[in-house]
Amino acid sequence: MINVMVVEDQAMPRQLFEMIIKQSEHYKLVYSIESAGMAEVYCMSHQVDLILMDVCTSMGESGLEAAERIKKKYPEIKIIIVTSMPECSYIDRARAIGVESFWYKDLSRESILDIMDRTMAGESVYPLEKPEVVLGLCKSSELTERELEVLRELTSGDSDALIADRLHMSVWTVRSHIKHMMDKTGFDSRTKLAVAARESGIVILGF
DSSP, X not given: OEEEEXXXXXXXXXXXXXXXXXXXXXXXXXXXXXXXXXXXXXHHHSOOOEEEEESBOGGGXXXXXXXXXXXXXXXXSEEEEEESOOOTTHHHHHHHHTOSEEEETTTOSSOHHHHHHHHHTTOOOOOSSOOOOEETTEEGGXXXXXXXXXXXXXXXXXXXHHHHHHHTSOHHHHHHHHHHHHHHHOOSSHHHHHHHHHHHTSOOTTO
């Protein structure tokens, strides 16, 4: 039997994962927790072979950060990142960490069980493309990587100077990126742009 831990803060998907695992002949549910901050601790106390890890978990804990810690300490544990958020950086970050597979809850055609089977068979399963998000008058694919970085920081509500400092660029460059994004999206204020970005999930600060 393959021992599985579920890290998911939303009740419905967590219960669905639990049911799928319990009904399977090949998998055994050993833990089901809400916060990624505790995932590493549970790996210490029980044999875990596979983790279904959400990105945004309870207590503000990042599943990606937890996955990185676990992969460094327990590289043999396989991890599948599961998320409903279209945040453009998640896939790239998961690959860089060494996470085996990535599954979108609402968009993937394959079932989570199929992804689990393929992952445990040695495959690395990732979406062929990132989700397309509409932001005002443009699509997410029309924004550059640098613009998306600025947009992510813009949702914090911080000043241009603070954003510039964090991204190691000049204030004028930050303002130029914001102006270009406003032109592309059609929003007439940076506040409307930031609110729309936050609500769409195209960028999520802190995870």
